[in-house]
Amino acid sequence: LPNIVTYNCLLNGFGKDNQIAKMEQVFEEMKRKSFEPNQFTFNALVNCFGKNGQLEKMEHAFEEMKRNQIIPNKVTYNSMINCYGKSKKVYKMEQIFEQMKRNKIIPNQITYSSMIDCYGKSRETDKM
Numbered sequence: 237l238p239n240i241v242t243y244n245c246l247l248n249g250f251g252k253d254n255q256i257a258k259m260e261q262v263f264e265e266m267k268r269k270s271f272e273p274n275q276f277t278f279n280a281l282v283n284c285f286g287k288n289g290q291l292e293k294m295e296h297a298f299e300e301m302k303r304n305q306i307i308p309n310k311v312t313y314n315s316m317i318n319c320y321g322k323s324k325k326v327y328k329m330e331q332i333f334e335q336m337k338r339n340k341i342i343p344n345q346i347t348y349s350s351m352i353d354c355y356g357k358s359r360e361t362d363k364m
Contacts, residue, residue: 244280248280275308275309275312278306294319308341313336314347317336317351318350322354324358329350329351
């Protein structure tokens with residue numbers, strides 16, 4: 237029988253394989269069967285939507301995570317910073333970075349590497 241771990245693995249797998257529609261179906265099925273999404277669930281959604289360029293869906297998953305009183309962690313913030321960075325959304329990336337610090341999540345090498353990469357690609361090297 238499937239459990240929350242099974243559903244999270246399926247979400248992550250379909251997302252990494254760019255099967256976003258299937259990932260969304262699994263997420264809806266999971267909720268229909270009364271499995272409560274957890275931090276891993278939302279981190280998978282945020283990361284996979286973002287890496288597939290679906291930033292609105294990434295933002296929606298992030299907001300739903302907070303509405304469900306699941307606290308975003310370093311993985312959540314780093315995923316969003318990386319995805320905004322790759323899309324050259326400097327302002328959005330900086331907003332998430334500030335929110336990360338306000339929520340007492342300490343940035344790490346991944347955070348700064350993603351930001352430097354974005355600043356370089358966006359020709360905003362003065363911010364590095």
